[in-house]
Amino acid sequence: MGLVSALEHVVKKPVWDCRMCGQCVLHDTGMTCPMTCPKTLRNGPCGGVREDGHCEVKPEMRCVWVKAEERSRTLPLMPQDWRDHFNNLRPPVDNRLKGTSSWQNLVSGRDKVTPAGWTPEPAEAEQAEA
Amino acid sequence: MSRLGEVLERGDELIITGEAPVIDGGTLADYEAKLAELAPWCDAMNATDNTAAHAHASNVAMAIAMQRLGVEPILQVVCRDKNRIAQQADIMGAALHGVENVCCLTGDDVTAGDESEARRVFDLDGPQLIRVASSLREGRYLSGRSVGTPPPLVIGAVENPGAQPFDYRAQRAAKKIMAGARFLQLQICYHPERLEAFVSALHAGGWTERCAILPSVVAVKGAGPLRFMDSSVPGISVPAGVISRVADAAEPAEEAYALFREQCEHALSLPGVRGLHLTDFRKDGSMARLCTDLGIKPRSEREQHAHHRVVAV
Incomplete structure (x- = not known):
């Protein structure tokens, strides 16, 4: 682990229980880390959420995505486009980035690299509301 | 294109899909007998993928x-x-045998099954898998490598209208439709008001024109399976009143059928609902009874009628 990733881990672990996936999407997910979901889902809650809003896998824990969805609407001081990005289709995780610094990957653009067959969403997706 | 794909394309006909029973040993002939009750009514049936995290x-x-x-x-x-990699291989491998309908799910966790100690994978999530299947249909693997002759996949997904966060579920469904889902089999839902709110949000957003909504309804014989679903199936809650309605009835099996029929009628009455996804745990002729009660014709007759109509036009 490099100096930057070590520093990132020290900052983000206590606050967000950061798992160092190296491709941080906290800003799009109500400042709630999706990698803390036992299924590591990046695109919203699975169908197994319990009646009380708790996790299918860990009944004692509130569903990460129930929390994320609520926070994406209610957290103060969050830019509007962070809120709007909540329902975006996030690409598959690049497992090679695990343990690297998402800050460095953000600056270098490495965290935006997706497989060649992954097509971006259609433009209308940005505005989509059901 | 698959028969299901054709019905989807025709746009306004009723669609019935069914949950095929799992296979644990036996022969094709045994399996044929197990399919016999539900199959004649269905446009297509789900070949399930280790349901509830149990190997089959x-x-x-x-x-x-x-x-x-x-x-x-x-x-x-x-x-x-x-x-x-394995998921894409399965879709392409099945397509080689003419299997063109694909339903993409996140799936229950390993803890829902009888081998909780297993490693869970979740390399992709449900919405990503829909997008990957779409890309196979468009002629390339996720890596970008070309698929020689792209399979004409008909892609679907699932959504749970009855699980939290309730108000967000329709948006999540819309996300799946945008990713390429053309039909959505909904999770079994014993809260009619949640189903109604979910479907009406999708309908109001115009999503039901792009995607067939198929609420799931399950036929059970008594209160036991209702209690089991409530306590043990992830994401399903059955209100106490519904359980006691069946449990306290003079004839629980008959009351369970009445509940099943009501749920089917209610779902079909909602604007934007295209059909049903049926599961049969009764195995006592209830599928034929339901379809007769609701005026649903066997699949072969529905198809003949549709072809006749197309020729007539």
């Missing part, structure tokens, strides 16, 4: 078996047991 004959093998028995399969693919 694989989704691909099951889909091929159904294909051989003249039942159109929907290959269910979950994200729990295999990574993106």
Whole structure:
């Protein structure tokens, strides 16, 4: 682990229980880390959420995505486009980035690299509301 | 294109899909007998992928078996047991055998099954898998490598209208539709008001024109399975009143059928609902009874009628 990733881990672990996936999407997910979901889902809650809003896998824990969805609407001081990005289709995780610094990957653009067959969403997706 | 794909394309006809029973040993002939009750009513049936995290004959093998028995399969693919490479291989492998319907799910966790100690995979999630299946249909693997002759996949997904966060579920469904889902089999829902709110949000957003909404309804024989679903099936809650309605009835089996029928009627009455996804745990002729009660014709007759109409036009 490099100096930057070590520093990132020290900052983000206590606050967000950061798992160092190296491709941080906290800003799009109500400042709630999706990698803390036992299924590591990046695109919203699975169908197994319990009646009380708790996790299918860990009944004692509130569903990460129930929390994320609520926070994406209610957290103060969050830019509007962070809120709007909540329902975006996030690409598959690049497992090679695990343990690297998402800050460095953000600056270098490495965290935006997706497989060649992954097509971006259609433009209308940005505005989509059901 | 698959029969299901054709019905979807025709736009306004009723669609019935069914949950095929899992296979644990036995022969094709045994399996044919198990399919016999529900199959005649269905446009296609789900070849499930280790349901509730229990190992069974694989989704691909099951889909091929159904294909051989003249039942159109929907290959269910979950994200729990295999990574993106194996998932793409399964979809392409099944397509080689003519299996074109694919239903993409995140899947229950390993803890829902009888081998909780297993490693969970979830390399992709449900919405990503839909997008990957779409990309196979468009002619390339996720890596970008070309698929020689792209399979004409008919892609579907699931959504749970009855699980939290309730108000967000329709948006999540819309996300799946945008990713390429053309049909959505909904999770079984014992809260009619939640189903109604979910479907009406999708309908108001125009999503039901792009995607067939198929609420799931399950036929059970008594209160036992209702209690079991409530306590043990992830994401399903059955209100106490519904359980006691069946448990306290003079004839619980008859009351359970009445509940099943009501749920089907209610779902079909909602604007934007295209049909039903049926599961039969009664195995006592209830599928034929339901379809007769609701005026639903067998699949072959529905199809004949549709073709007749097309020719007439």
